Amino acid sequence: MTITWDQVRAWRLRRQFLEPRTDAPGAEVVSRLCGAQAQVKSSAALTALLRQAEPRPEDVEGGLADGVLLKTWAMRGTLHLLKGDEAGDFLSLAASARTWHSPPWQREFGATPAEVEALVDAVSSALDGRVLTRDELVAAVAADAGLAKLEARLRSGWGALLKPLAWQGALCHGPSRGAKVTFARPGDLAPGWRGVPDPDEAAPRAIAAYLGAHGPATPDAFNAWLMRGALRKTPLRRWFADMGDRLTKVDVEGEEAFALSEHVDELATAEPSRSVRLLGAFDQYVLGPGTNDPRVLAPEHRARVSRAAGWIAPVVVVGGRVTGVWEQVDDAVVVSMFPGARKPSMSALRAEAGHLAKARGTDVPEVRVS
Structure with missing residues (x-):
């Protein structure tokens, strides 16, 4: 099937609640988009609010307060708002890249894979049923003599050592304590949290979610969006292949890409937008x-x-x-x-x-x- 990029763009606008706008709650908008980047908190909220026909600022704050939404390091190592019951799928695939096993990462951030594994255990234990500031969390972890050498790295505002822990479900951001960032375990904040599943289990859901908002797309485009191309190519190709007839290859002006089969007719009949x-x-x-x-x-x-x-x-x-x-x-x-x-x-x-x-x-x- 051949479609045009004008049709793809029009379809994306509709799927992303941009034309027309939606009455859906903010958390459902975030879900459809596969998250909202939250390096700047106000930008994440605006991403959802601009898609609502009648913006409801309380939606995003309320979603964070009741755990429907989580704030954590996710795609491309950046902070995102994610639905609490969906976050584990994206985190699982991010973790599968095992970026902390690469020698350049270890030289840059000063921790071995074994030390990252020890940090996962130590942070999970420190946060068990608790919400801690960065200083409180680092103090608890640094009390372990084997991890004390990482204290300065853990205090870095960039959170480089904390990202692999977030991808493995050991921590997420908690409610702010004044101007201070706090951390908690996802399962302690989000009633719908289902843990971090095996990547083979998570992949079909994450790929379907991505294609449902940002498709048609290639596996390489999905890889770039998720981890700037760091996913291993062999499992990535297998994940797409294993989805079988759930996916359809489409020709977009001479470029081959995958779409969810359930959306192919909508793509083929989409009218170009002037919005x-x-x-x-x-x-x-x-x-x-x-x-x-x-x-x-x-x-x-x-x-x-x-x-x-x-x-x-x-x-x-x-x-x-x-x-x-x-x-x-x-x-x-x-x-x-x-x-x-x-x-x-x-x-x-x-x-x-x-x-x-x-x-x-x-x-x-x-x-x-x-």
Whole structure:
């Protein structure tokens, strides 16, 4: 079956609750997107709120408070909000890459695989039924003479040594204690937590979830999204092959990719979109396929979106393509279209600015196009 990239983009907009927007709870939006990147907490909330027809800011905070949502290091080693009953699948596949077994990782972060394994046990024990700040957790772990040498590394704000522990389900972020980050065990926060399953069990669910929002896609695209290509190729290919007739190969303008079989008819009948959307920083519409995907973001404009220190800029999306960026400057939303991109109508941009204001609980800003 042959489909066009215009159809793919239109289908993704619909599947990701961007056209039309949804009445679904924030946690269900996060679920559909396979998480919301939460390096910046407000960006994760905005990812969900901008997809709701009537934004409900209490949805995300309430989801975290009752454990429906978890905040933890997940895809690409970045913080994400994930559904508590789904998080284990993505963590399992991230852990399967065993990045901490590579010599470069060990040289960079100063821990052996055996020490990481010991940390998993020590952290799980320290957090059993407790919520601890980083200082409290590190103090408990460093009391073990065999792990004391890792104390300085564990205190690093980047959390490099904590990420493999999160992938193995030993910890996640807990409720903030003032300005201090806390950690807990996922099972102590999320009633739906099912643990970290075997990768072969987790893979069909994780792949189906990804393709259901960001497909059609190749195994390499899934690998790049999940772990920047660090998954081993042999099990990755097997996971896709083992899904059998649940997946269908489609031809997208000469490129072969996989789609969920249940979505093929919808893809084939999708009508190209002309919608205009203002999306926040670190939005999953961009991160799902990745900023290297030229069908979403032209390579010559990538540096305008993917910036220094891993920052992903707020974007203007027209017809499913990223055609500009925007920023808040005082009381105005300033839109900067890429050279050669067609400027959306001011009425469409003002409508989007109005929805942005609803999501953020602010006055409607002026819109300027630079």
